Amino acid sequence: MGKKRKQSEAEIAADVKKEEIAPERPKRTLLGFKTNPENKRENETPGFRNKEKVLVTCSRRISYRYRHLMLNLVDLLPHCKKDNKVEAKESKGTALNELVELKSCSSCLFFECRKGKDLYLWMAKCPNGPSVKFLVNAVHTMEELKLTGNHLKGSRPILTFSSKFDEKPHWTLLKEMITQIFGIPKDHRKSKPYHDHVFVFSIADDHIWFRNYQISCPYNGSQKLDRGDLEKMTLIEVGPRFCLNPIKVFGGSFGGPTLYENPFYVSPNQIRSLEKRKMAGKYAKKVKAKTRRKMHELENPLEVDEFADMWKE
Amino acid sequence: MKIEEEKTMSNEATLNGMEMEDDDPEVSDSELESGEDEEDVKLTEPSKTAVYNKDGLLDKLGDISWPANVDWTHKLSVDIEQEQDVDVNDDLTRELAFYTQALEGARQAFVKFQSAGLPFLRPTDYYAEMVKSDSHMEKVKGRLLAEKRKAEEADERRKARDNKKLAKEVQTQKQKERTKQKKDEIESVKKWRKQRQQTGFPTVGKDDGDLSFAFEDGKSFERSSKKRPGVSPGDRSGGKARQGGGKGNKDFDRKKKDKDRKDSKFGFGGRKGLKKQNTAETTNDFRAFKSSFPSKKKQKSFDTN
Numbered sequence: 001m002g003k004k005r006k007q008s009e010a011e012i013a014a015d016v017k018k019e020e021i022a023p024e025r026p027k028r029t030l031l032g033f034k035t036n037p038e039n040k041r042e043n044e045t046p047g048f049r050n051k052e053k054v055l056v057t058c059s060r061r062i063s064y065r066y067r068h069l070m071l072n073l074v075d076l077l078p079h080c081k082k083d084n085k086v087e088a089k090e091s092k093g094t095a096l097n098e099l100v101e102l103k104s105c106s107s108c109l110f111f112e113c114r115k116g117k118d119l120y121l122w123m124a125k126c127p128n129g130p131s132v133k134f135l136v137n138a139v140h141t142m143e144e145l146k147l148t149g150n151h152l153k154g155s156r157p158i159l160t161f162s163s164k165f166d167e168k169p170h171w172t173l174l175k176e177m178i179t180q181i182f183g184i185p186k187d188h189r190k191s192k193p194y195h196d197h198v199f200v201f202s203i204a205d206d207h208i209w210f211r212n213y214q215i216s217c218p219y220n221g222s223q224k225l226d227r228g229d230l231e232k233m234t235l236i237e238v239g240p241r242f243c244l245n246p247i248k249v250f251g252g253s254f255g256g257p258t259l260y261e262n263p264f265y266v267s268p269n270q271i272r273s274l275e276k277r278k279m280a281g282k283y284a285k286k287v288k289a290k291t292r293r294k295m296h297e298l299e300n301p302l303e304v305d306e307f308a309d310m311w312k313e
Numbered sequence: 314m315k316i317e318e319e320k321t322m323s324n325e326a327t328l329n330g331m332e333m334e335d336d337d338p339e340v341s342d343s344e345l346e347s348g349e350d351e352e353d354v355k356l357t358e359p360s361k362t363a364v365y366n367k368d369g370l371l372d373k374l375g376d377i378s379w380p381a382n383v384d385w386t387h388k389l390s391v392d393i394e395q396e397q398d399v400d401v402n403d404d405l406t407r408e409l410a411f412y413t414q415a416l417e418g419a420r421q422a423f424v425k426f427q428s429a430g431l432p433f434l435r436p437t438d439y440y441a442e443m444v445k446s447d448s449h450m451e452k453v454k455g456r457l458l459a460e461k462r463k464a465e466e467a468d469e470r471r472k473a474r475d476n477k478k479l480a481k482e483v484q485t486q487k488q489k490e491r492t493k494q495k496k497d498e499i500e501s502v503k504k505w506r507k508q509r510q511q512t513g514f515p516t517v518g519k520d521d522g523d524l525s526f527a528f529e530d531g532k533s534f535e536r537s538s539k540k541r542p543g544v545s546p547g548d549r550s551g552g553k554a555r556q557g558g559g560k561g562n563k564d565f566d567r568k569k570k571d572k573d574r575k576d577s578k579f580g581f582g583g584r585k586g587l588k589k590q591n592t593a594e595t596t597n598d599f600r601a602f603k604s605s606f607p608s609k610k611k612q613k614s615f616d617t618n
Contacts, residue, residue: 048380050387075444130373142445145456152435153442159390160418166392169370176378179390186387194435195389195422198415205401206355213415217434230423235415238444251369259369263359 050185054080055100058111059088066119068141070111072240078154078190081105088112093254100126107181118268123177129252132174134244142239149214149236151197156184158195164203170249170260197238206264208244213237385425391418
């Protein structure tokens with residue numbers, strides 16, 4: 001008798017457990033995940049579908065570090081197409097436009113490396129603009145061991161923007177472009193149905209700073225999260241990191257009329273030449289100082305000292 | 314320029330210090346590179362010729378933006394209020410600002426997902442390809458573990474050092490106690506003797522029998538003039554200064570003793586001048602003397618013959 005009762009108890013316990021977990025899992029079909037039709041079609045605009053596709057390329061002679069950054073972004077954006085390196089000539093704009101059209105993409109990220117040290121990032125909406133040219137600073141790739149997070153490949157990120165993006169029209173334009181390029185289209189075939197990382201786009205010192213964090217939440221097996229878990233939510237940085245300094249905004253894609261120009265921008269070449277000039281002036285300055293001293297001494301001769309031979313006798 | 318470079322380097326260093334020490338050569342190398350970039354010079358005044366076509370920008374924005382009533386699930390974007398400007402050169406506050414922005418965004422997004430009944434985080438039994446490979450994560454883990462170990466070892470070392478210091482203190486305390494005890498005992502015996510004399514205890518013979526102590530006349534604490542072996546004449550501590558409490562194994566002990574003796578003789582510890590002088594003892598010591606004169610030997614052999 002006792003034995004039997006035990007068994008039934010165990011059964012009940014198992015049932016309870018099952019009920020806890022079971023309803024949370026979305027049904028999987030051959031075509032993807034089935035979601036309830038009633039909560040889907042409610043507030044959706046009919047006919048809108050995000051078909052964004054991003055072409056990602058770089059110029060020739062890109063340094064390994066910047067190439068790794070590009071590959072990191074390729075990993076993060078499942079809706080992108082990577083293409084061969086492009087020669088960064090004056091006519092690269094037309095070549096890139098053709099390439100984008102050929103690949104049937106709607107936007108482009110072009111990493112242009114100059115002198116093996118300066119990285120410029122072109123962010124363009126194709127075919128009729130706008131496009132932005134950034135100078136990229138403070139690059140850290142995902143390979144760095146101190147960035148310890150990890151997340152699903154192809155899960156759609158949550159994009160967070162600081163409120164400064166709404167203050168000026170050029171920031172608003174950049175925000176729109178970033179949401180379209182970095183946001184993964186809903187129901188993209190390579191995307192995953194969960195959201196486990198956050199992108200940060202923040203403006204500090206007139207630069208756009210990018211960070212990527214994994215959301216980690218200590219939760220107990222079941223999918224349901226409650227407020228308590230929300231408090232315990234922590235973030236772990238996954239990388240990459242970079243900082244974009246906007247240089248110019250053009251009306252067309254890779255060209256066209258200039259709509260915005262960063263009034264504070266100094267190109268890295270200018271900075272370097274300035275430093276060199278500062279270094280170069282050193283010797284000339286020394287010689288000049290010497291002659292000046294000599295002239296000064298000649299102009300102001302010392303008065304004759306009347307006590308000079310007082311103790312001579 | 315040099316100073317500037319150093320400044321950037323230190324800047325980088327603080328950045329590293331903030332998020333664990335960095336000893337990955339590749340990373341630190343490349344960081345210097347980026348540090349070079351990070352030192353961006355801004356024009357102090359905005360240039361007058363800069364183009365700012367507000368209408369054009371807004372026009373373009375209108376061109377590319379999605380219809381206004383697009384569902385949030387398409388965009389997944391969250392705007393976060395940024396209270397004040399962050400100081401870009403202060404790495405800690407800057408990163409903290411980014412972190413709080415991300416956290417706030419994640420929370421808001423969670424609430425939105427929850428209300429829409431959509432899945433949010435990955436369930437624990439959902440396995441799929443990750444952005445970082447397993448081998449890479451292994452490396453990350455190894456690094457974290459190594460760092461932890463390093464910290465633990467450093468901790469242990471520090472503890473040992475502290476203990477050593479404490480032990481020294483305890484030792485001195487003990488020594489003080491011991492001398493005090495000795496003094497007390499002597500004092501008590503003296504007192505007892507005095508009492509005994511006062512009470513008129515009959516003295517037997519000339520001395521007080523067993524109870525005449527050498528220390529009575531205050532000579533007790535003088536060092537005995539007898540020379541100790543292996544102690545140089547200049548060494549006033551009587552060779553005790555060098556004899557630390559060494560509690561090792563036997564071999565080690567012996568070695569140490571040998572070394573000590575040599576040291577006392579040839580340089581370490583004690584005055585040099587007197588140590589190297591001959592004394593009566595050393596002049597009479599013929600142990601080291603080797604009779605290597607052939608004539609003597611011959612004589613000896615002759616004698617035996």
